[in-house]
Structures are given as C-alpha cells and as structure tokens.
Amino acid sequence: MNRFAVRSIPLLVMLSNAVLAQDAQRVQEITVVGVRDTHTVVTDDKMVAPPDTAQLLRKMPGANINKNGELTGIAQYRGMYGDRIRVSVNGAQISGAGPNAMDSPLHYAPVAILESLTINRGIASVSSGQETIGGYVQAQTYSGEYGGSGDFEFKGRTYFGAQSVNSGTVASGFFSLANRNHIIRSFVMTEQADDTEFPGGRIIPSEYERDRFDLGYSFRSGDHEFTLDFARNNTGDAGTASLPMDIHSVDSDLFRSSYTWEGRDTTVRAKFSFADNEHWMTNYHLRQPPQDNMMTTGAMRYRRNWAVSENMGFGLEAEQFVDNGSWKYGIDANLTDHRSIITNPNAPPFYISNFNDVNRDVLGVYLERSISLSDATGLDAGVRVNRVNMDSELVSANLNPMNMPSGMPAMMNLMASQLADRFNTSDLDQTDTNLDWFLRFSIEGGYDTTWYVGAARKTRSPSYQERYLWIPLEATGGLADGKTYVGDPNLDPEVSHEIELGFDREAGGYNIYPRIFYREVTDFIQGTPSSDMLVVNFAQMMANMGMGLPDPLQYNNVDASFYGFDLESDFALGDRFTLRAIASIVRGTRDDINDNLYRIAPDNMVLSLDYQGSNWVGTFESVIYANQNRVSQTNIEQKTDGYTIFNLTGRINLSPDLEIGVGIENLFDKEYEDHLAGYNRAYNPDIPLRYRMPGLGRNFYGRLMWYF
Ligand SMILES: [Cu+2]
Numbered sequence: 001m002n003r004f005a006v007r008s009i010p011l012l013v014m015l016s017n018a019v020l021a022q023d024a025q026r027v028q029e030i031t032v033v034g035v036r037d038t039h040t041v042v043t044d045d046k047m048v049a050p051p052d053t054a055q056l057l058r059k060m061p062g063a064n065i066n067k068n069g070e071l072t073g074i075a076q077y078r079g080m081y082g083d084r085i086r087v088s089v090n091g092a093q094i095s096g097a098g099p100n101a102m103d104s105p106l107h108y109a110p111v112a113i114l115e116s117l118t119i120n121r122g123i124a125s126v127s128s129g130q131e132t133i134g135g136y137v138q139a140q141t142y143s144g145e146y147g148g149s150g151d152f153e154f155k156g157r158t159y160f161g162a163q164s165v166n167s168g169t170v171a172s173g174f175f176s177l178a179n180r181n182h183i184i185r186s187f188v189m190t191e192q193a194d195d196t197e198f199p200g201g202r203i204i205p206s207e208y209e210r211d212r213f214d215l216g217y218s219f220r221s222g223d224h225e226f227t228l229d230f231a232r233n234n235t236g237d238a239g240t241a242s243l244p245m246d247i248h249s250v251d252s253d254l255f256r257s258s259y260t261w262e263g264r265d266t267t268v269r270a271k272f273s274f275a276d277n278e279h280w281m282t283n284y285h286l287r288q289p290p291q292d293n294m295m296t297t298g299a300m301r302y303r304r305n306w307a308v309s310e311n312m313g314f315g316l317e318a319e320q321f322v323d324n325g326s327w328k329y330g331i332d333a334n335l336t337d338h339r340s341i342i343t344n345p346n347a348p349p350f351y352i353s354n355f356n357d358v359n360r361d362v363l364g365v366y367l368e369r370s371i372s373l374s375d376a377t378g379l380d381a382g383v384r385v386n387r388v389n390m391d392s393e394l395v396s397a398n399l400n401p402m403n404m405p406s407g408m409p410a411m412m413n414l415m416a417s418q419l420a421d422r423f424n425t426s427d428l429d430q431t432d433t434n435l436d437w438f439l440r441f442s443i444e445g446g447y448d449t450t451w452y453v454g455a456a457r458k459t460r461s462p463s464y465q466e467r468y469l470w471i472p473l474e475a476t477g478g479l480a481d482g483k484t485y486v487g488d489p490n491l492d493p494e495v496s497h498e499i500e501l502g503f504d505r506e507a508g509g510y511n512i513y514p515r516i517f518y519r520e521v522t523d524f525i526q527g528t529p530s531s532d533m534l535v536v537n538f539a540q541m542m543a544n545m546g547m548g549l550p551d552p553l554q555y556n557n558v559d560a561s562f563y564g565f566d567l568e569s570d571f572a573l574g575d576r577f578t579l580r581a582i583a584s585i586v587r588g589t590r591d592d593i594n595d596n597l598y599r600i601a602p603d604n605m606v607l608s609l610d611y612q613g614s615n616w617v618g619t620f621e622s623v624i625y626a627n628q629n630r631v632s633q634t635n636i637e638q639k640t641d642g643y644t645i646f647n648l649t650g651r652i653n654l655s656p657d658l659e660i661g662v663g664i665e666n667l668f669d670k671e672y673e674d675h676l677a678g679y680n681r682a683y684n685p686d687i688p689l690r691y692r693m694p695g696l697g698r699n700f701y702g703r704l705m706w707y708f
Pocket of ligand 1: 099245
C-alpha cells in the first residue's frame with residue numbers, strides 16, 4: 001500500500017462521518033451530471049524535482065510553462081499565458097512586484113509547501129475568478145487537518161529534497177497543533193541552488209535562493225469556520241537569464257483570511273487577502289555587467305530596478321442548494337497598485353519613473369446556476385460583470401545624469417521628456433465594463449460516456465504594462481522576446497468567444513477525456529511595429545548604445561484565434577501496471593495579418609507507465625515535444641526542433657510515516673532547446689547571446705518525507 005492510501009483511510013472515515021452528521025440537518029445536495037473539468041496534481045503523490053510549482057503544468061493537459069528562470073515560471077494554457085491565466089494561491093490573487101513577472105503568482109506557492117495544483121480544463125466558471133479569459137489555475141498549500149477530539153495533537157511533515165543538475169537543496173517543515181475546533185500551523189522552508197547544467201555547459205545565471213515562513217490559524221465550531229494566515233517570502237539572488245536583469249530580492253508579506261458558514265440550504269463564503277511585495281533586480285550583480293563599447297562606457301549602462309506592488313482582494317459568495325441543483329451569487333474586488341523606478345548606481349541622478357503608482361482595480365458581480373435538467377443531463381451557466389478602473393500618476397525621467405549640454409545623453413533626455421509630456425497629458429484614467437458568460441452542457445450517452453459542449457464569452461482589460469509603459473522598455477510581464485515595447489492607455493479590453501466539445505469515457509480500467517476547442521479573440525492585445533517616430537528614434541538610439549534591439553513594438557488591439565485539442569487518458573494493464581497519456585496541441589494565429597502568435601507551446605505528449613508495488617511505486621515516462629515551426633514574425637521568434645526525453649522515478653514507503661523518493665530526469669542527458677524558455681540574455685561562454693535557452697541536463701534527485 002502506498003503512502004497516500006495509508007493516509008486516505010482516516011480521512012475517508014472522517015469525511016463519511018461528516019456527511020452522515022450533516023445529512024440530518026442539510027438539504028440533500030444533488031449531483032448535477034457533468035464531465036471531469038479539472039486536473040489535479042497532489043504533491044505527495046508526484047515526484048517533483050524543481051522548486052517551481054509552475055513546472056508541474058508541463059504534465060497537465062493543455063498546460064505548459066513559459067520559463068524565464070528557475071523560480072520564474074509563467075503559466076500557459078491552450079496558448080494563452082501571463083495575465084490571461086487567472087492563478088489563485090489559496091484563493092487569493094497575487095499580482096507580483098516585478099514588471100516582467102519575475103515573481104509570477106506561482107512564485108508564491110513553492111513546491112515544498114504545495115499540497116496540490118489544479119488546472120481547470122477548458123471553460124472556467126465565472127465564479128472561479130474575475131478575469132478567466134485564458135483559464136484558471138489553483139494552487140493550494142498545506143493547511144493541516146482538524147483532530148477528532150478536544151485534545152490537542154502535534155503533527156507535521158518534513159520535506160527534504162536535493163538535485164544534481166544545480167546542486168539544489170530544499171529543507172522544510174510543516175507543523176500543526178490541532179484538535180476538533182482549532183488548528184495552529186506553521187511552515188518554514190529554505191532552498192538554494194547553483195547554476196544549472198545542460199549537456200553543453202551551464203546556464204549563467206540560474207542560481208537561486210528562497211526562504212519562506214508561514215503562520216496560520218483555523219477555527220471551526222458548528223456551521224462556522226474561520227481562518228487567518230500570514231506568509232513571508234524572501235527570495236534572494238535568482239538568475240533569470242531569459243530576461244534583461246536578474247532577481248536581487250523579492251520580499252513579500254502575504255495575509256489572507258476566510259470565513260465559511262454552512263447553513264441548512266445555503267453556504268456563505270467570505271475571503272479577504274492582502275499582499276505587499278518589494279523587489280530589486282539588476283543587470284550587473286549576477287550576470288556579467290555591461291562592458292565598454294564604442295558609444296558608451298559599461299558603467300553608464302548599469303541598471304537597477306526597484307519595484308513594489310500592493311494587492312487587496314475581497315470576495316463574498318452565497319451558494320444556495322435547491323431541488324434541482326444550486327445557485328451562486330457573488331461579488332469580488334481586486335485592487336492592485338504598482339510602482340517601478342530604474343536607476344544607475346554609477347550615476348545617481350539617472351532615473352526612469354517606469355510605472356508611477358499605477359492602479360488596476362477590478363470590481364465584479366456574478367450569478368451562476370448549476371441545474372439538473374434530467375437524470376442524464378446537466379447544465380452549468382453563469383454571467384459576470386467586471387468594472388475595471390485603471391489610472392497612473394505622472395511620469396518623468398533623467399537620462400542625462402552628468403547634465404551634458406549636448407551629445408547622446410542630452411538628446412535622449414530631451415526625447416524622454418517629450419515622451420513623458422505626451423503620456424502625462426493623455427487620458428490616463430480608464431474605465432472598462434466587461435461582460436462574461438459561460439454555458440456548459442453535459443449528457444450521459446450510454447457506453448460509459450458523458451458528452452460535453454461548452455461555450456463562453458470572456459474578457460480581459462489591458463494589464464498595467466500594456467496601458468502605461470510610456471518609454472520603450474522590455475517591461476512586458478515576462479514576454480522575453482527581446483523587443484522593447486510601449487503601451488497605450490486607450491487600449492480596449494480583449495473579448496474572447498469560445499466553444500469546446502468533448503466527452504469522458506470511464507470504462508473500468510480504461511478512461512479517456514478528450515477535448516477540442518476553438519476561440520476567437522477580438523481586440524487581442526499584441527505588440528505591433530511602432531510607427532511613432534519619437535518611439536522608433538528613441539529605441540534606435542538605445543540600440544546604438546548597445547541597449548536592446550531597434551524597431552520597438554507598440555501594444556495594439558488586433559484579432560486572433562486559438563484552436564486545438566488535448567486529452568488525458570489512463571489504461572490499466574493488469575493489477576499493477578497503468579499506462580497514462582497526456583497530449584496537448586494548440587495553434588494561435590493572428591487574423592488581421594498572416595502571422596502566428598508568439599511563444600505557443602509545441603505539440604507535446606507525456607506517456608508514462610506506472611508500476612504499483614507492495615510498498616513502492618515506480619514510473620517510467622517519456623516526454624515528447626514536436627518541433628515548433630509556427631513562429632511569430634512580429635516577435636522575431638526562432639523555430640525549435642522537437643525532442644524526446646525519458647524520466648524515471650520511484651517512491652518507497654519505509655514505514656507508514658516515512659517515504660523516500662528518487663528520480664532521474666532526462667535519463668540520456670539529451671541536449672535540446674526549450675521553446676518556451678526564451679533566449680539567452682546574459683553573457684555565457686556556452687550559449688551565445690539571443691540563442692535559444694537549452695533544456696536541463698540529466699538530473700538525479702531525491703526527496704525524503706517524514707510525517708509525525
Ligand atoms: Cu524583476
């Protein structure tokens with residue numbers, strides 16, 4: 001019996017007791033016919049080598065990761081990524097401090113504290129989040145369990161991990177003191193690694209260090225439950241070689257609280273969260289600093305960036321159970337504030353007020369219905385209205401720190417002040433009212449098959465970078481295409497219309513869950529070549545000095561479509577062997593011109609064979625990526641070749657409380673390019689500048705989990 005099975009039994013008993021106890025007083029919740037609409041990975045059941053939770057997405061149907069560093073994974077789903085994917089960490093939405101998403105939301109749910117990661121397959125309900133245009137990902141961290149009696153019991157889990165590819169280690173402990181009414185919990189973690197190896201050398205810089213501390217409390221009594229949690233994240237030096245700078249620090253305080261009341265036929269959920277993130281990054285402390293060239297000294301091109309964000313989130317929802325299903329009514333708010341200032345430590349008067357107190361406040365209201373139309377048919381439907389208000393304070397810069405009367409710095413400073421004047425007099429205060437809806441219909445069709453059809457309209461207002469980037473820079477939420485961009489406060493929200501079809505076939509030992517989808521996005525926000533002479537000339541001068549590429553892009557509303565297919569399936573081969581397959585295919589194209597969209601995952605498949613021993617589990621896995629020739633000319637994207645790598649893992653339970661796991665990733669040390677990892681931007685003798693980033697080399701890793 002594996003560890004999970006051993007641990008599940010008391011949980012199941014507890015659950016069924018709870019259900020029995022509730023039956024007496026609660027209205028029977030009926031099960032509405034539907035297909036399986038989520039895919040969850042439970043960390044305890046899955047060997048994971050990297051520290052970044054986003055890596056788990058690579059093995060989920062339709063999902064992938066845009067990797068800009070070892071701790072900087074940006075979720076991709078069915079061709080959309082970044083702010084188009086709603087990521088929640090314990091129900092809270094976190095908008096990181098980094099204008100290039102160095103601290104993307106999953107940065108705040110490290111693998112060592114992660115309990116599970118869930119991706120919504122296909123169309124997300126409107127209650128799952130405010131802007132779910134591209135999908136919905138949920139990270140849940142350990143929170144402990146209530147005890148069975150009034151006596152307090154001390155419990156916990158330690159998690160130690162190590163890997164060879166970067167000499168990375170992680171040590172963590174989760175501790176709880178709980179009885180039937182209270183849980184007091186805490187978590188500590190420290191992790192660090194050197195630069196990562198690939199078959200041709202090392203990725204410089206890719207080292208990292210991160211510490212984390214959590215403290216939480218839950219209280220339940222009768223129908224009421226209340227929770228309070230605080231987390232402190234301290235990320236230190238962490239290389240992001242696909243971006244123009246590296247992380248020097250990310251210091252964050254995260255606070256969240258929730259209240260749930262389960263009445264006779266109504267459940268009320270309230271939640272509140274607050275995050276305060278501060279971030280430093282530079283282009284000189286982890287990578288080779290700028291060197292002297294014909295136009296300027298290296299010292300004049302040192303850059304350091306201070307960026308902060310504050311988020312506040314609030315949600316109130318009532319779910320009402322009725323004879324044929326349920327109703328949900330809710331309101332929610334997410335208020336974010338960002339600031340970013342770029343300086344040069346060698347020339348203190350130099351500064352660029354990159355984002356000055358930009359606000360993005362979203363207020364939403366929704367109504368959702370789950371209804372059992374008959375014994376064999378079910379319908380979920382919902383509608384949401386979001387009001388998005390955005391604004392920015394006035395901006396400025398000093399690009400002439402020596403106060404030269406003429407020459408390049410004086411000229412660029414003049415152009416920067418013209419750009420700032422133009423931005424400051426434009427209509428910075430913007431309000432959008434966005435309407436979302438969705439329908440999901442399921443019908444049981446015999447032969448162990450449930451058919452499914454879904455449709456949705458989803459919207460997204462522009463990000464703060466897309467609206468308020470006023471001077472050509474690479475502050476793009478982590479696009480990492482090497483292009484400089486400028487924003488436009490007058491951008492319109494994106495509107496996506498999507499249909500999805502599929503079925504679930506669950507026939508004993510053989511289960512398959514395929515989906516096809518098609519979506520059209522009007523006013524899709526994409527960088528297009530700038531024709532603004534001031535912007536173009538400024539970027540050209542920067543390029544002449546050795547800073548970035550010429551020909552900047554301007555965020556614009558265009559038309560795009562996405563379509564594809566994904567599936568998951570499993571097949572039992574006798575009692576002990578299971579074959580599993582996950583496949584993902586997506587296309588993303590521009591509809592206004594003949595071009596592909598940028599950074600779309602290549603077609604890929606994960607095939608694995610599990611063996612269930614008496615006290616151990618083994619998995620042999622092949623990960624197959626096709627080449628990606630459908631690249632974006634607009635984003636000067638480079639093609640990549642396909643590849644296959646093999647992985648091997650094993651977990652053994654030495655006792656019910658002790659598990660040891662070992663694994664080898666990239667068994668044959670295959671050298672390959674990771675299409676979604678961008679291009680090298682730091683000096684490296686092993687990888688030329690602006691060449692594709694390699695995938696990781698052979699990696700031996702292990703973990704030890706001890707429950708007490
Ligand atoms: Cu950053």
